[in-house]
Amino acid sequence: MREAAKHFIGKHDFSAFVNASRNDRVPNPVKTIFRFDVIEMGALLQLEVEGSGFLYRQVRNMVALLLQIGKEAIPPDIVPNILATRDRRELAKYALSAPPHGLCLVAVNYNEEHLRLPAGCPTASFGRRHSISKCKLPFY
Template sequence: MLGWQYQQSTPTVQCIVEEALTRITKLERKDLLLVGAGRTDAGVHAWGQVAHFITPFNYDNLKGVHKALNGLLPSDIRVREISSTVPEFHARFSVKSKIYHYKIYNDTIMDPFHRNYAYHSIYKLNVATMRDAARHFVGKHDFSAFANTSRNDRVPNPVKNIFHFNVNEMGPLVQLEVEGSGFLYRQVRNMVALLLQVGREAVPPDIVPRILGSRDRKELAKYSLSVPPHGLCLLVVKYNEEHLGLPPGGPETSFGRNHSISKCKLPSF
């Protein structure tokens, strides 16, 4: 799958979800106006992706739509929850923050059960120095040095607010968790790549503020390359609470056959 964003020539998550929705609703793609919370790259996972679409009619019950939708989707794409929403809600513009995880399997031999979800680093990482370096990312900064050139014409604001950046060690698994107001193209993977170099003790933790201050992507390239996408997962999208209410008289939210899935916590992601 080549990421979320719609492309005419290749299958993406948005393309496949839209195809299923057009069959269920009998509406055209231009009428559905499906919008995702963010554009995940090819190979990046998304446990917490959120999207909205529009219909000119209301549903009395969403369970049937939910069942039909998952029945049409391939086995590697699933809708965990479907709900009606107030007009003010927008999957992208109502976002307050996003949480990403990047997993690194730090051992000589790669665990085959993690091969699709974690980057394999055979070098023993100094997790304590990685934590020291990650703290420099917290706060409001210009992240121009950590952004690749975007493939669209939009010029995003390079100033982002990072609320926390944790580095957790769970046996051979090192899990990096970052929450921010938003992220530039490839920003998370570029931050992780530099932290890997810190963990390998190739560069000191205070390299982070120096590269941030340069606001130059070429400066980062002197010290690290990007890491592969399969270790990255969009875990949670947080929204403006005022936009999360259910419309009066609307149908109940559908959580699929197993209601408890909405409360499921997966610390390994």
């Protein structure tokens, strides 16, 4: 699993790891994985992934593939082949999506530059102003 996880590290098009129902909403499927660690904790495994961003169910799909590799159902070098296809149907030949149980978002770190307001933008927002012309709730 560790050997296979190393194939995810770097800048890749992760189209093969996004669920098809959300694929049309992703403007840029190219993401960078900085770290993907497989840590043994007794009889349990902990997988830690750090990246520039993630697609819809990308991590669940990567974990599902690693679990199949860990069961020795498929070889670790299948990862670059699946990445190269950029096709979710190719991943589906080897692994279904992992269930969300046990998956946990630990932290979100933003680049300070992305958090700065554009020049000329007001420093405070008072929200949208709107009025309701008809109340749809009955009055008693």
